[in-house]
Amino acid sequence: MAMPKGHKSRHGYATVSSLDGGLGYREIAETMTEKGDKMNHSTARNVFLSSMRKVARDACEMMGVDPTEANLKRVSSDPRFQSGVIDILKESHV
């Protein structure tokens, strides 16, 4: 039986290697644990994705896109959206 084909993103994938200084989930878990917030890599990933979905929900509402789970997942994992969020975080940091 053929294996499932999986999902192919239309706009590529957001990866750590594409971000300057970005950390992997294991490294994030280690850093957070050191700071006193004990977590493993799965938790780090879940926390990250859930926070991205929160941001994506407001963006979806504003753009008139129905904030269904599927849409939120699609928008939050879109590298273009993540790149926009990074820009805003950087700006707010200046």
Add this chain to the structure above:
Amino acid sequence: MKNSLDYYFKDVGRRKLLTRAEEVSLSKRIEKGDLLARQHMIESNLRLAISIAKKYYKSGCSMEDLIQESNIGLMKAVEKFDWRRGFKFSTYASWWIRQSVSRYVSTHRNTIKVPAHASSLAYKIKNLMEEYESEFNQSPTMTEITEILGVTENMVKASLDSMKFRHLVSFDSTLGNDEGGRQILETIPDVNSVTPDKILDQKRVSDIISASLSKLTKREEQVMRLRFGLSDIEDSRELMLDEEKFNEIKDKKGEV
């Protein structure tokens, strides 16, 4: 108000056409150096010059210039006309006029002046290529073109390059024939410019996302900043929008 060309056409239209006998008589006087006869001959055939010039109007040159070149051709024809051959003057003159106008058009219709011999060679090459393709169903090679036309490869290349200049349009030229019309340059969109409505949209999206970020818990924000490689996670929280600002933006969004 009528322009100068209308007056010119009206003036030329008043002149009588010459009969065959008058043409011969004037030609004889011209041969003897009679300048008045020459002038009479030219003025009587100005209508012919205009009618030929009009055929080249679509080339893009101004009508005044075309008529001027046409008249130069007419003057040359008057000088070289041989009444003994028995042809009518108009038959002979039309060739000189056409040659003069077509040469002017070929050298002046473009922004970049292409020499007449280069245009002529380009025309020959084009014809040769068309004939060759229709006969052999393939394009001739450079060697074949040079052998058939008896010219060098460099000349062929230069002539073919000159053909590319035929359809140049100046950015400063106006659209249509209106003097005060818009220039072509004004109609080309700047792909790099950002429109004011786009800037406003971006600002709004940016504000909404900033407000959303402010709703994240400290833990979520820290993870996000670590993931994106943004340092100083401790004090970043202070710089984000507060709840009040977020609600304000949400309200604004509802108004649109």
